[in-house]
Amino acid sequence: MLWFILIPVLVILLILLISCICIVPQATAYVVEWLGVYQATWPAGLKFKVPFLMRVAKKVSLKEQVVDFKPQPVITRDNVTMQIDTVVFFQVTDAKLFTYGVERPMAAIENLTATTLRNIIGDMELDHTLTSRDIINTKITAILDQATDKWGIKVNRVEVKNIIPPAEIQDAMEKQMKAERQRRESILRAEGEKRSAILVAEGEKESAILRADAVREQRIREAQGEAQAIMEVQTALADSIKLLNEAAPTDKVLAIKSLEALAKVADGKATKLIIPSDMQNLAGMVASIKEMVTDDSAKK
Incomplete structure (x- = not known):
């Protein structure tokens, strides 16, 4: 009869013991509360908690995270409205501040990014905005990193992914780019024709030089042959005279x-x-x- 009572008690105790064991994964931090009050931040490893008195309030990833925010409308200094979407690379450095510093950290970062982007673009003209993406990235990264320190967040970098100007400006830019491509094609075609003409002229020049060299070589050989023939005739004549003289x-x-x-x-x-x-x-x-x-x- 006693066994029927001990077995359930042992099972309950075993369950409680297992529930007290907590394994924190690598690159993760657990924010632990004692009766609803912050008690500690557990790093990776094997931990034990007191049942009913301690609880894991938040599990925080310490890996670098990437958030792609939807396009935000911004207005340049010359009153041109465009859409810009950004990508934020950040990492949690303080799990306690990340848990208790701000409500909904991702929404806070998105709103802060949009506000900062509007302030930066508002001081720039359209042409400067389209050609200064690196400057925008540097400025917004510095501002966000400073503002998110109190939330336990380190902003590593911010990248402007797309800058979408109004449709009429896009049409004008496409026409300009098309005209520029045509101009470059015309220049390349003209350079190709010029190069081809130069090669043809050089080929004709080399051919004429070779023909002249061949004619000159032929004449030299003919002259050498005639000279050789004359020499042989004169030699034969001299030999005949010599023989004739020797015969008395x-x-x-x-x-x-x-x-x-x-x-x-x-x-x-x-x-x-x-x-x-x-x-x-x-x-x-x-x-x-x-x-x-x-x-x-x-x-x-």
């Missing part, structure tokens, strides 16, 4: 050679023929040749 020719042989030379001159294309002035010697030379021929015939 008689006057009759020399006379025959003279007539052969005269015949070659007469058969040429020259319009003038030079006849030796000593015609008697020429007649005697002819008679000698005739005598030689007659002697040869008699011997045969």
Whole structure:
């Protein structure tokens, strides 16, 4: 009978004991209250709490968090209304301040971001706003970081994701961008045509130089060939004269050679023929040749 009473009591005690064990995950902090009053902030690890007297009021993530806020309407100094949406990167540094410092911290950060953004853009003109995104990011980050310190929040950076001007300004910007693209295309096309013309001219120049070099080389080779031929003819003539001199020719042989030379001159294309002035010697030379021929015939 006693066991039927002890078993339920032991089960209840075991449940209470288990409920007293608390494991805090990594990169998380637990804000603990004692009878509704802040008691401690538990870091990661194994913790024990007193049942019914202690409770975990809030579980706070210590990781860097990213919040993407919807576009906010802002007005520039030159009275142009545009939509700007931002992304805020923040991290909780004090879990107690984050829990008790402000109600609905995300809504507070969003409203503070919108207000700060309006103040910054209100001091800038449209053109400056569109080209100064880094300046806007730096200013809004510094202001938010300072304002959220009392909430236990560290704002690491704020990024302006989109800047959406009015529709008529967007149309004008698109037309301007289209005209700029066309201008750049025209410049690129003109530069390409210029480059192509330069390449063609350079090619023609190199081709002309190569042709001239080929003609010059051909003429040089022809001249060298003619010079070589003349040299060979002169060498052959000198060799023949040398051989003739070594053979000690008689006057009759020399006379025959003279007539052969005269015949070659007469058969040429020259319009003038030079006849030796000593015609008697020429007649005697002819008679000698005739005598030689007659002697040869008699011997045969």
